[in-house]
Amino acid sequence: MNENQKHHAHPSPRRVQVLREDVARKIAAGEVIDRPYSVLRELLDNAIDSGADQIQVEIADGGTRLIRVSDNGSGMNSEDLSLCFQSHATSKIEHEDDLLRIQTLGFRGEALSSIAAVSKLEITSRAEDAPEGGVVIVHGGKKVSQTTKAWGKGTSIGVSDLFFNLPARKKFLKRSATEAMLCKNTLIEKALAFPHIQFEYRTEGTLRFVLPGVPPQIESNHLQRILMAYPDLGDEKLFFSVQGSGDGFSFTAVIGEPGISRGDRKMVQVYANHRRIQEFSLIQAMEYGFQGFLPGGRYPVAFLFLDADPAFVDFNIHPAKREAKFTILPEIHRRVSRSVQEILSNHAKQTLSYQQRSASPRQDIGVTSFLHHNSTGQLQGHPHGATPADSPPNSDFPARGVQERIPNWNRPMPRSTSELYEPHAEPMSSNPAPRHESEPYRYLGQVFTLFLLVELENSLYMIDMHAAHEKILFEQFSQNPRPQRLLLPLELTELDEPINPELLQELHALGIEIETNESGTYQIISLPGGLIGKELYLAEFLGGFRGTKDDLQRSLYATMACRSAVKDGDYINDRIAHAIIQGALQLENPRCPHGRPIWFEISKDELFQLVGRT
Ligand SMILES: Nc1ncnc2c1ncn2[C@@H]1O[C@H](COP(=O)(O)OP(=O)(O)OP(=O)(O)O)[C@@H](O)[C@H]1O
Ligand SMILES: [Mg+2]
Structure with missing residues (x-):
């Protein structure tokens, strides 16, 4: 059975009952209804738990006037209807132990009673085995009426006039459009988690969208649903x-x-x-x-x-x-x-081997533009339209010292050397890599899985992308020592030896704060900005570091940079290539942290000489 359905294929056969007090006390209850979207979330959870595969949602005035959720699930009989809006009334758990085996979204028996307390609630439902349906109406937590009604299948719950009896809470609500957007997001989240269920969404009486259910046997059901919900992706x-x-x-x-x-x-x-x-x-x-x-x-x-x-x-x-x-x-x-x-x-x-196989004789010069090679359309997974011209390169790398080290940076450049010297032998003509208008260089592509080929002024640069990225990161780490607290401390569970206290102090000076928690394990509580997101590598480094405190900083930054940088053979897109090229061209010292040169440069004159031209 598909994962999506495992928990929800068989609605609980149990009937609604009020939990015993000792079980009720174990539950993290609390005010769960503060905005229209929290009502919607709870009603959707109930509809999903009922085993429905079709759910309709309707809201009016951002959910303050009406929120209605209708489903084709298992429904409720008249006894369930009279209990379900009471506190701790649930069909989903019975004993304390059930809390350890929860298969449903709901389990507290609290949601409907919290909603009922602050709105006008109308529940219409029919249990599968009942001859007819029923309607219960509850205003501000008090039952107004319960009657029978002819009803097809499932349940429809309408919540009107939310917070009619709590004007103070109502004041905190945002504009209807904002509340409606939050409701829509809530619906989409549920829809993503349950691709097999069909969802319909109406606001102010108009159908806004339908997300048809994706049969669970379709393996890519999550992806299909994501693309339906976020078509812009x-x-x-x-x-x-x-x-x-x-x-x-x-x-x-x-x-x-x-x-x-x-x-x-x-x-x-x-x-x-x-x-x-x-x-x-x-x-x-x-x-x-x-x-x-x-x-x-x-x-x-x-x-x-x-x-x-x-x-x-x-x-x-x-x-x-x-x-x-x-x-x-x-x-x-x-x-x-x-x-x-x-x-x-x-x-x-895969992409690289495809590139290697498909290189035409013309491209034997080794210049295969990585992203622009789309003659067969087989480069699955490549962003269409992500050309340098329409995806501005990332500007994360600091722009300093450019003018000093690259003379005539601003001088207009020929679009390509071949334009100047060999107008009919343009090697990239079938595969142009346009120069980004705002960049003084021209990125030609990636070769031998490692080098970024760049034409700049009168030289051709072959940039080792790993070494360049490594050095750029190394510099970034050194420049950004200001510590930032992590949202959640990260436990260093993999350290098998205690960290030397001297080292801890030294790390602290570098903005890396490590504490021991109650259970005696280390946890990182703050990191310099540049290292955030790289905590795993840090943990690995600390586990393996055997040096002294004097070589800690260099060794730490070098290791982190090496581990985080793109590697030989990595697939990189244009955006990353441009970011690396720009960062590399701006380095004071274009050598990697281990001292190796980052690029090989050959001038136009040298090249011409090599082929016997002058
Ligand atoms: N759409 C529905 N279809 C069938 N039964 C429902 C539906 N909505 C509510 N019920 C019944 O009403 C009971 C109470 O619902 P309520 O949402 O208050 O509690 P819960 O879902 O059990 O737990 P939680 O408070 O965690 O949501 C449910 O246990 C269920 O039996
Ligand atoms: Mg519920």
Whole structure:
């Protein structure tokens, strides 16, 4: 059975009952209804738990006038209807032990009663085995009426006049459009977690969108749903799905190829047991996977759908279930980042071997533009339209000292040397790599899996992309020692020996603050800006460092730079290539931290001489 359906294929046959007090007390209850979208989230959870495969949502006035969720799920009988809006009334758990085996989104028996208390609620439903349906109306927590009604299948819950009896709360609401947007985002999150369910969305009586259910047997169901929900992300070809598993968990990660990276983390999303959660370390796990594939300041498009054995994960710690406690987090972290890293590396290799195979005799000069080679359209996963002209290069690298070291930087350049000297023998004519208008150089492509070929002034540069990136990062680390507190301390679980206190002090001076926690393990609590996101490499470095405090700084920065930099054979897109080229051309000392030159340069004159021209 597909992961999506595993937990929800069979709605609970149990009926609604009020929890015993001792069980109720174990539940992290709290005020869960503060905005229209929290009502929608709870109603959607209930509809999903009912086993529905069709869910309709309707809101009016940003959800303040009406929020209605209708489903074709298992429904409720008249007894359920009279209990379901009461506090601690649930059909999903019975005993305290059930909290360890939760398979449903709901378990507290709190949501409907919290909603009922602050709105006018109308629930219409029919249980599958009941001859007819019923309607219960509850205003401000008080039952107004309960009657029978002819009703087809499932449940429809309408919430009107939210906060009609809490004017103070109502004042805190934003404009209708903002509340409506939050509702829509809530719906999309649920839809992403349950691709097999069809969702319809109406506002002010107008159908806005339908997300048809993707049959669970379709392996790429998560990806299909993501692309339906976020059509701007582009084409299926720009994505990979990767599956992984370990003891007590399995996951699917849907990741966008590095060329579609973004400037913020909105598209790095983590879902655990079908709930979107804000678990920073899992967000980080995917970002680690992208290390070496994205320059600093860029974030991937990456969705993680994790299914963990309920025994290892506790959602009963946050009233809105936005947080979870995992007992197997480090292992999940490791598997996820490794899988992402592997798929990206494999893709890079495939792309390279394709490039090598397809190089035409004309391109035997070795200049195969990496991203512009689209004659066969087979370069799966490449961002279409990501040409230098329309994707401005990343400006993360500091722009200093350019004028001093590269004379005549601003002088207009010929578009290509061949234009000047051999007008009919343009080697790149079938495959032009246009010069970025704002750049004084022309990027020609990547050769021998390592070198970026650049024409600048009267020279051809072959830039070792690893060495260049390494040195750029090395300089960045040295320039940005101001410590920043991590959102969540990172445990250094892999250290098998205590860190020498002298070293700890020295690290502190470099902006790396490490504390020991109650259980005696080390945790990093702050890092210099440049090292944020690279904590894993830091942990590895500290585990293996045997030097003295005097060579700590250099050795640390060099190791971190080497580990974080793109590697020989990595697939890099134009944006990254430009960022590396610009950073490299601006280096004071174009040598890598180990002292090797970063590029080989040959002038036009030397080249001409080599072929016997003068
Ligand atoms: N759409 C629905 N279809 C069928 N039964 C429903 C539906 N909505 C609510 N119920 C029933 O009403 C009960 C109470 O719902 P409520 O949302 O208050 O609690 P819960 O889902 O059990 O837990 P939680 O408070 O964590 O959401 C549910 O346990 C379920 O039996
Ligand atoms: Mg519920």
